[in-house]
Amino acid sequence: ALQERFDGILRSLKGQAKISGSNIEDATREIRRALLEADVSVQVARDFVARVAEEARGAEVLKGVLPGQQFVKIVHDQLVELLGGQNAPLVLATGGPTVIMMVGLQGSGKTTSAAKLAKLLKGKMGRRPFLVAADIYRPAAVEQLAVLGRDLGVPVFRPVDNDALKTARLGLAEAQSGHFDTVILDTAGRLHIDEGMMQELERIRAELNPHEILFVADSMIGQDAVRAARDFHQRLAFTGVVLTKLDGDTRGGAAMSIRAVTGAPVKFTGTGEKLDALEPFHPERLAQRILG
Amino acid sequence: LGTGRRVDEAMLDELEEILLSADLGVDTAERVVSGLRERVKHDADTPLDRLIEEEVLALLKPTSSGLVPQAENFGDQPRVVLVVGVNGTGKTTTVAKLAAREKREGRRVMLVAADTFRAAAVEQLEIWAGRAGVDLVKAAHGADPAAVAFDGLNAAMARGHQVVLVDTAGRLHNKKNLMSELDKITRVLSRRLPGAPHEVLLVLDGTTGQNALSQARIFTEATGVTGLVLTKLDGTARGGIALAIHQELGLPVRWIGVGEGLEDLEPFDPSLYARALFE
Ligand SMILES: Nc1nc2c(ncn2[C@@H]2O[C@H](COP(=O)(O)OP(=O)(O)OP(=O)(O)O)[C@@H](O)[C@H]2O)c(=O)[nH]1
Ligand SMILES: Nc1nc2c(ncn2[C@@H]2O[C@H](COP(=O)(O)OP(=O)(O)OP(=O)(O)O)[C@@H](O)[C@H]2O)c(=O)[nH]1
Ligand SMILES: [Mg+2]
């Protein structure tokens, strides 16, 4: 773990008043390496390490505390702060249904997360959710959401005229007339570099004006996290992130990259395949995980 | 990087960044860079981009593409391919693409829908079977996947199919019960037909980072992976972790997925791949 690595490097600091000079060089190189191994993007790791070095340079060695421990605390605290300090809740509308749009790369967990969100809203939050299946491309995508909706007792609006925009529009209208208070729109997975598909999302956003656009990202994504998140954010200004498959053993450094590059908070984490496996985001826990 | 540039430390740093951004991982990227630093000392003539390409290719040797030597090994028994991997990587779509390719090459294909767990998984493969024009064996939702695998292989052998492609449910490698389920599927196939599965393809999402290495290790332990498929390389990801996997486990990349359609599968070409790392 990072703690042991620092103990080794910084044993020489005992008794010194300041962490400085080449000690910081060695330590920050170790942090950078650990972050890269955790899938943090190259650029984000570099910027983060520079900030940590700056804070460390001025720091006094805490009496009785191993320099390594203090250094890790600086890293840990900065990481927690970057990840968003505390939990960012879902934005809910004051009048008319809240519209939540799920977007992201192929296979990230959008359809499953849409259903999980519906379950959370219906159950713990006592609301009346409505699901809209706007993935008109993937074989049996609509059926997948329909099965999940049926298991939850949540209605699922099916595609109209093989047109995602029309489906979104009519789905919202149906939800309004049925007095549902939350509409969750599932969209097809797509590449951020697919111009036509990204424009489809832009049109849906322009028309429906969602209260939340959630970028659903697979927690095991590597360096591509920044490329995808940056493009999705530039085009859609997504308001939150769902980080999925955290029941795996990936370090999840992509969360740090996505947050650093877009400023959007992680609002939920997916922690399993069952529909109850959606948890609010705990920055402390993810920081521990990224640091290994 | 430009072919006219001389190799100095600044240039090597830049190269390392490119390799890291391609998900090679710290150790593999360092290995390529230090290998290059050495070569440049003894070789002033070879153009830089050739040198880099050779360093990367060295990591991929020996490797082969998806063109598996066929009929002579199998007589009148089907070749059985088991497709595995973590959730959402593109297994079902890859199975469909492989089926289409085999059919195009004149073989009778049987698809086996052994993902009996996920919502609409069987329906998804069924649609693909229809589009590819191949047969499908399925069972009721919630059936034992090993039983479906057995029934599928059985039916294929009875009806004289030449290739059996078994699609399995996505599963995270740290879930012991799911990995032992996979081990059971493998054993059941080999009991029905000694030597089966002849290929076990681990499907890796091309956007996956360092976690792909643990995936490869643990899936290999559970089910004897014989080759990799790297999907979603039509995006901006480069799947560089495949180099580290090949280094450590000797697993070759057999195929790459380059889109969501039936035709979007290509045999792995190491030279094209090495060059694409810099695009
Ligand atoms: N273990 C685990 N699996 C998950 C989680 N979230 C989703 N999955 C699985 O990941 C796979 C992909 O999930 P989907 O919901 O189909 O992903 P998607 O983003 O809708 O996929 P596309 O619509 O094709 O882009 C499925 O096997 C899900 O069961 C999670 O938090 N943990
Ligand atoms: N762009 C692109 N998308 C792909 C590729 N391969 C698969 N996909 C997409 O990735 C998503 C997931 O594909 P699936 O075939 O359902 O993945 P899976 O591994 O079977 O998923 P689970 O069974 O849920 O674990 C779908 O939206 C596919 O269309 C590829 O090579 N390129
Ligand atoms: Mg989906």
Ligand SMILES: [Mg+2]
């Ligand atoms: Mg599948």
